[in-house]
Amino acid sequence: MAISKEAYKVLESIVGSEYISNDPTICEGYRSGPGGYESGLGYERVMTRIPGCVIMPRTTEETQKIVKVCNRYKIPYVPYSTGFYGPRSHPHVSDALIIDLKRMDDFEIDEKHLYAIVGSGVIYSELQAEAMRRGLYIVIGGGGAQVSAIANMIGDGWSPLSYRVGLPHRRILGTELILPDGELVRLGSLAFQDDYHWGEGPGPDLRGLLRGFTGHRGFLGIVTKMAIKLLPFQPERLEPTGISPNTALKLPERRVKWINFTMPSKDSMRRAMVEMANAEIGAGATKVPIFWRAIARAKSKEEFWELWSKENEEKIANFHVLRVLLVGFTSEEQLEYEENVLMEIIGELGGEARRTRPTDESWFKNADSAGMWLMCGGYVSVDYVIETVEHAIPHGENYAKLKRNYTPPLMPDYGDPGWFQSFELGHQGYSEFLVYWDPDENTDGVDQFYLETSKENIRKRFYTSLLGSHQPLYLTGPAYGPNYHKWLLKIKDEFDPQFICHPPVPLNHDVFVERAEWLKPQKDWESPELPKAL
Amino acid sequence: MPKSKVSLDVTQVENFVFDMSRCIKCKGCTWVDHIYMPGVKYSTRCPSATKYLFDSYGAYGKMRIGVAMVEGRLGYSDELLKILYACTLCGACDVGCKRNLDLEIELTLEALRIKAVKDGKGPMPKHKKIAQKIMQKHNFFGSHHENRKKWLTDDIKPSPKADLLYFVGCSASYTHPEIARATAKILNTSGTPFMLLPDEWCCGNMLYSVGMIDEARELAQRNIDAVRQTGANILLTSCAEGYRMWKVDYPKMLNISTADLGFKVVHLTEYVDELIKKGALKLSNRIDLRLTYHDPCSLSRLSEPWVPWKGERGLWGVVNPPLERRRGTNGVYQPPRDILNSIPGVELVEMIRMRENAFCCGAGRGTKEAFPDFASWAAGQRLVEAKEVGAEAIVSACPWCKDNFTDAVKNNGKSLKVLDFSELVLSAIEGTGKRR
Numbered sequence: 001m002a003i004s005k006e007a008y009k010v011l012e013s014i015v016g017s018e019y020i021s022n023d024p025t026i027c028e029g030y031r032s033g034p035g036g037y038e039s040g041l042g043y044e045r046v047m048t049r050i051p052g053c054v055i056m057p058r059t060t061e062e063t064q065k066i067v068k069v070c071n072r073y074k075i076p077y078v079p080y081s082t083g084f085y086g087p088r089s090h091p092h093v094s095d096a097l098i099i100d101l102k103r104m105d106d107f108e109i110d111e112k113h114l115y116a117i118v119g120s121g122v123i124y125s126e127l128q129a130e131a132m133r134r135g136l137y138i139v140i141g142g143g144g145a146q147v148s149a150i151a152n153m154i155g156d157g158w159s160p161l162s163y164r165v166g167l168p169h170r171r172i173l174g175t176e177l178i179l180p181d182g183e184l185v186r187l188g189s190l191a192f193q194d195d196y197h198w199g200e201g202p203g204p205d206l207r208g209l210l211r212g213f214t215g216h217r218g219f220l221g222i223v224t225k226m227a228i229k230l231l232p233f234q235p236e237r238l239e240p241t242g243i244s245p246n247t248a249l250k251l252p253e254r255r256v257k258w259i260n261f262t263m264p265s266k267d268s269m270r271r272a273m274v275e276m277a278n279a280e281i282g283a284g285a286t287k288v289p290i291f292w293r294a295i296a297r298a299k300s301k302e303e304f305w306e307l308w309s310k311e312n313e314e315k316i317a318n319f320h321v322l323r324v325l326l327v328g329f330t331s332e333e334q335l336e337y338e339e340n341v342l343m344e345i346i347g348e349l350g351g352e353a354r355r356t357r358p359t360d361e362s363w364f365k366n367a368d369s370a371g372m373w374l375m376c377g378g379y380v381s382v383d384y385v386i387e388t389v390e391h392a393i394p395h396g397e398n399y400a401k402l403k404r405n406y407t408p409p410l411m412p413d414y415g416d417p418g419w420f421q422s423f424e425l426g427h428q429g430y431s432e433f434l435v436y437w438d439p440d441e442n443t444d445g446v447d448q449f450y451l452e453t454s455k456e457n458i459r460k461r462f463y464t465s466l467l468g469s470h471q472p473l474y475l476t477g478p479a480y481g482p483n484y485h486k487w488l489l490k491i492k493d494e495f496d497p498q499f500i501c502h503p504p505v506p507l508n509h510d511v512f513v514e515r516a517e518w519l520k521p522q523k524d525w526e527s528p529e530l531p532k533a534l
Numbered sequence: 535m536p537k538s539k540v541s542l543d544v545t546q547v548e549n550f551v552f553d554m555s556r557c558i559k560c561k562g563c564t565w566v567d568h569i570y571m572p573g574v575k576y577s578t579r580c581p582s583a584t585k586y587l588f589d590s591y592g593a594y595g596k597m598r599i600g601v602a603m604v605e606g607r608l609g610y611s612d613e614l615l616k617i618l619y620a621c622t623l624c625g626a627c628d629v630g631c632k633r634n635l636d637l638e639i640e641l642t643l644e645a646l647r648i649k650a651v652k653d654g655k656g657p658m659p660k661h662k663k664i665a666q667k668i669m670q671k672h673n674f675f676g677s678h679h680e681n682r683k684k685w686l687t688d689d690i691k692p693s694p695k696a697d698l699l700y701f702v703g704c705s706a707s708y709t710h711p712e713i714a715r716a717t718a719k720i721l722n723t724s725g726t727p728f729m730l731l732p733d734e735w736c737c738g739n740m741l742y743s744v745g746m747i748d749e750a751r752e753l754a755q756r757n758i759d760a761v762r763q764t765g766a767n768i769l770l771t772s773c774a775e776g777y778r779m780w781k782v783d784y785p786k787m788l789n790i791s792t793a794d795l796g797f798k799v800v801h802l803t804e805y806v807d808e809l810i811k812k813g814a815l816k817l818s819n820r821i822d823l824r825l826t827y828h829d830p831c832s833l834s835r836l837s838e839p840w841v842p843w844k845g846e847r848g849l850w851g852v853v854n855p856p857l858e859r860r861r862g863t864n865g866v867y868q869p870p871r872d873i874l875n876s877i878p879g880v881e882l883v884e885m886i887r888m889r890e891n892a893f894c895c896g897a898g899r900g901t902k903e904a905f906p907d908f909a910s911w912a913a914g915q916r917l918v919e920a921k922e923v924g925a926e927a928i929v930s931a932c933p934w935c936k937d938n939f940t941d942a943v944k945n946n947g948k949s950l951k952v953l954d955f956s957e958l959v960l961s962a963i964e965g966t967g968k969r970r
Contacts, residue, residue, distance in 0.1 A: 021588060021613075023613045024608065025614045028590070029589045029594075030590070030598075034555040039558075100589070102587065122574060125568035126577050129571045129573040144560065146560050146568065243863050244632070244633045244861065245633040245634070246863070249569060300856070301850070301851060302853065305852050366568040368634065370558060370560040370635060373556065374635060377556050377850065
């Protein structure tokens with residue numbers, strides 16, 4: 001049902017006429033696809049709608065009022081910060097209201113107590129620039145420097161730098177959350193005093209509810225403000241150099257250094273990560289997928305394909321490049337010491353240091369996720385696992401085998417087994433499996449592969465972190481729960497009885513499978529009964 | 535996948551459906567290159583997206599709207615025309631996108647305006663009035679054509695025939711004669727003979743920029759023929775917009791390469807750089823001034839030469855033959871800085887957003903005429919930035935920038951001098967050279 005004139009007027013009175021529009025052209029500009037993360041796939045075509053209206057609040061108070069109006073007039077709404085997270089961050093029902101949070105760009109930094117308070121419109125590179133100016137830093141998640149820091153903190157939020165500083169839930173401090181019905185909740189130390197400095201608060205820690213492992217993509221309300229923990233960095237400036245597209249940070253080599261190593265085997269890479277952690281050295285450690293190297297070397301899409309077409313299965317199977325970041329956080333001597341230890345570890349494992357540029361193109365300030373689309377035009381990370389490195393490696397290898405059945409339409413990658421890295425000083429390992437396709441081809445196979453990975457995880461007992469709204473809840477819930485799906489829906493019902501905050505999430509993937517004829521042959525689980533509100 | 539024929543012809547918007555449909559909403563078009571990201575202030579480089587805020591005003595919105603226009607899903611409306619035209623076509627989005635994705639954003643935006651005109655909906659009413667003036671009086675302002683050379687004073691000596699032709703342009707001819715005079719005096723002082731076109735007409739920047747391709751093309755052909763008839767080997771401009779027209783958009787409209795024009799197009803900043811290196815010009819007068827340099831979009835990120843391209847697009851979007859993309863990397867960034875820095879007493883301080891990340895002054899490509907408040911706002915943003923780095927003066931190399939900054943200083947009450955590059959160079963050399 002279209003947003004009524006009366007409701008529109010009430011919404012307009014909250015933000016002013018300049019910051020609300022139901023003009024069809026304005027709404028078309030908020031379409032999810034045809035390009036973008038996961039776009040061009042069946043999910044985008046079947047599940048997304050352009051909004052019926054867009055509103056841009058400036059403050060928490062305005063946002064709270066908007067949400068209450070939505071509840072009063074039963075207007076489905078979707079919180080939207082930058083819109084980068086593809087179809088899942090766009091409306092799934094007609095005539096929804098997009099609450100575009102980009103005007104909420106308040107920023108404060110407390111360098112003494114090592115945190116920054118950001119609004120939903122603040123992006124990572126802005127936050128990182130402010131932090132680095134004060135000798136501090138954060139992890140820019142793999143989503144990229146251009147994403148909303150809050151959205152990424154409650155969604156994903158990791159990178160190779162998470163090896164040293166851990167996963168993002170540790171860095172969420174005092175937080176302001178507007179529940180789906182408009183009630184304002186303050187988390188952490190904010191719950192009992194006007195102070196953002198601490199993440200834990202009285203009672204159960206709601207941060208788990210807020211993000212779980214990988215977040216719920218806006219179906220449990222809107223985070224309007226968050227204090228994010230910052231970490232001490234080193235004092236030298238990382239100097240920006242070059243003219244676009246060849247820009248990079250020049251590293252102060254006695255303080256910050258990336259070193260690439262050629263390793264004799266995948267297992268030696270894994271062991272290097274473990275030994276580094278045992279010695280408590282390093283600031284980042286990741287495997288380099290070979291196609292990333294080709295992207296970095298190519299000056300254009302055409303050059304990439306020229307380079308890539310020269311690769312073969314044997315070369316990919318024997319390509320083991322480990323990229324390690326060293327930072328002398330406390331002193332030049334720290335870096336020197338860590339480098340000596342690292343070289344000893346690598347030497348013992350038969351690895352060899354490669355010539356590595358003294359620059360950083362991605363991870364410190366940029367996190368160049370946009371480059372992932374250059375090769376094919378279509379991209380999604382179908383799965384990530386946060387468990388151990390021992391778990392991560394077979395996960396990728398297994399997916400590589402499965403992928404063969406769906407190539408094409410997936411990009412030929414000569415059996416590349418994905419990307420893995422070490423987190424939390426070796427206490428956790430990470431695997432991410434990225435796939436690419438040409439959106440102008442028939443992409444049914446990509447949808448089928450995505451769904452099949454969920455089933456494969458269950459069959460092979462891989463501990464996916466991409467549960468919730470990313471996979472059919474009634475497929476994964478019983479397997480990982482056994483009642484995970486029921487709990488999630490109960491929580492949703494408790495906080496959002498009208499189901500108006502980003503419907504039908506978290507049942508979105510279940511609904512998609514029901515609607516997509518080409519997925520029917522794979523459907524062998526119980527269908528959910530949709531809540532009455534839907 | 536069957537290969538599709540494709541070219542960079544902006545008169546056929548279908549050539550850019552691929553580019554429109556591959557936008558991923560990374561908003562690299564709007565943000566300053568993240569490597570250069572300064573913090574929460576001055577973090578954007580797209581005036582349109584920064585001012586109007588709705589996604590629909592950023593290139594990411596426009597690409598989606600463009601697809602809907604081509605597919606016939608979206609009709610024209612006042613809002614649609616505002617989205618198409620309240621945009622400076624400054625190229626910030628194009629450079630940003632080509633850092634990662636290599637989509638032809640600038641050409642797409644031009645093609646959408648051409649489509650709007652073809653469909654009888656564009657340009658904006660103010661543009662149509664100016665177009666009429668250009669057609670009737672051969673200048674942007676509707677002034678008497680015979681007044682075009684009024685800027686010439688007795689102490690300036692053009693030659694009847696020379697290797698170098700100075701194309702003055704409408705703004706320096708009619709409203710900013712100080713720039714034309716300074717340019718001519720710099721040439722005189724360096725001993726460079728120069729000629730003027732016997733009958734100079736408007737370059738047609740606004741016609742092309744608002745999508746009036748037929749009128750702009752006719753003017754381009756007329757102007758090129760006129761220059762070819764003079765036998766000049768170098769065409770010099772002191773206007774960045776004119777520079778882009780001659781170097782990029784004329785060849786683009788006529789489907790030839792910049793190299794095929796038959797003469798070289800040079801901006802005053804490049805030419806002065808050469809003169810200094812040859813020892814023909816010495817910047818020896820002291821100017822005690824802390825100034826900042828504003829990169830005019832058409833001299834910097836939009837100025838790389840044009841080469842026509844057509845071919846096929848196949849699987850993965852790969853094109854054949856290979857396409858040398860114009861990414862703004864080789865724009866004229868350094869020469870004006872080197873020159874200003876070498877003037878005794880001048881302290882050049884950079885603004886936070888510079889070179890390919892610069893924030894457009896807001897004047898260009900039909901913006902100021904149709905959306906004066908937006909243009910004034912954009913200039914105001916830049917003036918605040920200039921003040922923040924402690925500049926006493928903002929210097930650009932385009933009369934349209936100077937004009938817009940000057941108006942904004944008046945409107946905003948900022949105490950900042952607004953100067954053109956030519957004026958500073960002249961001050962640094964006056965009385966030092968050999969005059970001819």
